[in-house]
Amino acid sequence: xxxxxxxxxxxxxxxxxVSACATSQPxxxxxxxxxxxxxxxxxxxxxxxxxxxxxxxAQVSGLGDLxxxxxxxxxxxxxxxxxxxxxxxxxxDLLTASIAGRVVQAGNAIGGAISQDGRILVAQNYxxxxxxxxxxxxxxLLADVPASYGADGKRSKVVGLADLPGNRFAxxxxxxxxxxxxxxxxxxxxxxxxxxxGKQPYDALxxxxxxxxxxxxxxxxxxxxxxxWQPEKGVRTILPGYGRGEQALPVYKMPHLRGWAVAAxxxxxxxxxxxxxxxxxxxxxxxxxxxxxxxxxxxxxxxxDGREVWVNFAFPDNAWMQVIDTFSNRLVDTFQPxxxxxxxxxTPKGEAVWISARDDNKVLIYDTRNRQxxxxxxxxxxxxxxxxxxxxxxxx
Amino acid sequence: xxxxVCVAMSAVPSAQAQVAAPQPERMRALVHLVRQDCGSCHGxxxxxxxxxxxxxxxxxxxxxxxxIATIVGGRPGTPMPPFRGIVSEDEAVWVVDRLIEGFPADGxxxxxxxxxxxxxxx
Numbered sequence: 001x002x003x004x005x006x007x008x009x010x011x012x013x014x015x016x017x018v019s020a021c022a023t024s025q026p027x028x029x030x031x032x033x034x035x036x037x038x039x040x041x042x043x044x045x046x047x048x049x050x051x052x053x054x055x056x057x058a059q060v061s062g063l064g065d066l067x068x069x070x071x072x073x074x075x076x077x078x079x080x081x082x083x084x085x086x087x088x089x090x091x092x093d094l095l096t097a098s099i100a101g102r103v104v105q106a107g108n109a110i111g112g113a114i115s116q117d118g119r120i121l122v123a124q125n126y127x128x129x130x131x132x133x134x135x136x137x138x139x140x141l142l143a144d145v146p147a148s149y150g151a152d153g154k155r156s157k158v159v160g161l162a163d164l165p166g167n168r169f170a171x172x173x174x175x176x177x178x179x180x181x182x183x184x185x186x187x188x189x190x191x192x193x194x195x196x197x198g199k200q201p202y203d204a205l206x207x208x209x210x211x212x213x214x215x216x217x218x219x220x221x222x223x224x225x226x227x228x229w230q231p232e233k234g235v236r237t238i239l240p241g242y243g244r245g246e247q248a249l250p251v252y253k254m255p256h257l258r259g260w261a262v263a264a265x266x267x268x269x270x271x272x273x274x275x276x277x278x279x280x281x282x283x284x285x286x287x288x289x290x291x292x293x294x295x296x297x298x299x300x301x302x303x304x305d306g307r308e309v310w311v312n313f314a315f316p317d318n319a320w321m322q323v324i325d326t327f328s329n330r331l332v333d334t335f336q337p338x339x340x341x342x343x344x345x346x347t348p349k350g351e352a353v354w355i356s357a358r359d360d361n362k363v364l365i366y367d368t369r370n371r372q373x374x375x376x377x378x379x380x381x382x383x384x385x386x387x388x389x390x391x392x393x394x395x396x
Numbered sequence: 397x398x399x400x401v402c403v404a405m406s407a408v409p410s411a412q413a414q415v416a417a418p419q420p421e422r423m424r425a426l427v428h429l430v431r432q433d434c435g436s437c438h439g440x441x442x443x444x445x446x447x448x449x450x451x452x453x454x455x456x457x458x459x460x461x462x463x464i465a466t467i468v469g470g471r472p473g474t475p476m477p478p479f480r481g482i483v484s485e486d487e488a489v490w491v492v493d494r495l496i497e498g499f500p501a502d503g504x505x506x507x508x509x510x511x512x513x514x515x516x517x518x
Contacts, residue, residue, distance in 0.1 A: 067436075315429075
């Protein structure tokens with residue numbers, strides 16, 4: 001294990017946070033429920049932010065290649081685990097704004113998840129293709145589960161990793177057209193079930209109750225759904241043929257399904273190769289609506305109360321954002337918050353949304369009632385924004 | 397990965413043809429585009445992701461014409477989309493030549509002001 005203690009890297013903002021090495025002054029007590037991190041993708045740094053004061057508290061550097069970085073939180077929401085593109089897995093202490101542990105666990109990684117009991121971290125890897133499990137306290141390797149397939153044991157890129165009840169994890173194999181569920185309740189002895197799925201799954205989500213796992217497909221019109229309460233029934237295709245045989249439009253950025261968009265008993269899903277958000281009923285899996293939008297949707301995210309769904313878009317239309325009212329399934333707003341909008345994150349109860357504008361080097365904070373800007377913060381090439389409230393949500 | 401699908405070959409300037417280099421601001425925009433937006437799949441460092449690595453070492457054995465055709469026309473059956481209409485063919489040649497020699501660092505988005513942000517549509 002490579003453990004790295006950060007020097008006093010962080011003290012550029014003399015605020016509440018006291019870095020571990022700083023002074024003999026007593027550290028003021030504080031909670032972590034209103035903290036989060038903003039990824040500064042080009043410089044391998046994260047900012048520790050506070051949603052109550054709408055401000056940055058500190059910056060932590062030395063996290064490696066953070067293109068496509070994602071974050072999960074410890075169940076006490078003190079630590080942020082940052083999964084980097086280069087296989088780096090870094091445990092960041094939000095209270096001291098320092099690195100509490102770091103391993104480089106793969107050559108090319110795409111994200112991670114944390115178990116129901118908070119003890120196990122799982123990384124999903126492109127190279128070598130598979131998942132790996134780590135002790136969330138020490139970052140010690142617990143299990144290595146290759147995504148091997150076919151007679152010659154080739155390894156697939158893994159996408160769509162999601163935590164499930166029972167310390168199980170669901171994920172999909174881009175190259176092997178499969179969904180797999182690995183039970184890590186005995187982490188030294190992982191057990192994996194395999195389910196044939198549709199063509200080229202590119203990402204997936206699990207519903208908030210942990211019941212349905214839905215994988216988006218690049219290689220066909222439709223999505224693959226596995227009912228985890230009845231896995232013996234196998235994978236079912238939902239919204240088959242949503243493209244109606246029309247020529248798919250170019251996809252300049254793959255949609256992300258993880259920011260779940262389950263609202264009002266329906267799932268709001270990005271179509272692929274079509275400028276539409278597809279709405280499916282979670283009871284009968286019938287298409288309820290398809291909502292034409294500005295461009296290829298990337299994140300389709302429900303406000304925590306489920307009344308609105310916010311959508312951002314792929315290059316070259318990534319300055320735009322649209323808002324869907326889930327009561328009427330109509331667009332209620334279309335606006336341009338800034339250049340290269342990469343991600344958004346709602347505050348725990350959804351009164352505000354933080355939006356990253358990569359090419360403006362800013363994070364923008366909007367009031368979700370009237371969609372007026374409340375504040376903006378400087379950030380270097382910001383991408384993902386992650387709040388500690390994710391610690392308590394299945395699938396995050 | 398085999399570069400056999402050269403659907404747009406006929407539309408691409410011949411490999412040996414000299415093409416005019418883009419203007420400096422456009423170069424900056426192209427470098428930013430490749431690093432950041434192609435980087436969604438190929439990685440900011442171009443070491444690969446859902447798409448293959450685009451480092452000089454990874455491209456050493458790939459024919460230049462095939463690379464140019466891939467940018468312009470995409471690769472059907474894979475997630476690689478066509479960039480026709482977003483980069484010109486000459487610009488695709490310039491990008492490929494830079495990739496082959498080791499791609500430059502990102503200098504940020506083009507300094508030219510983008511079109512002004514539009515007011516809300518509703």
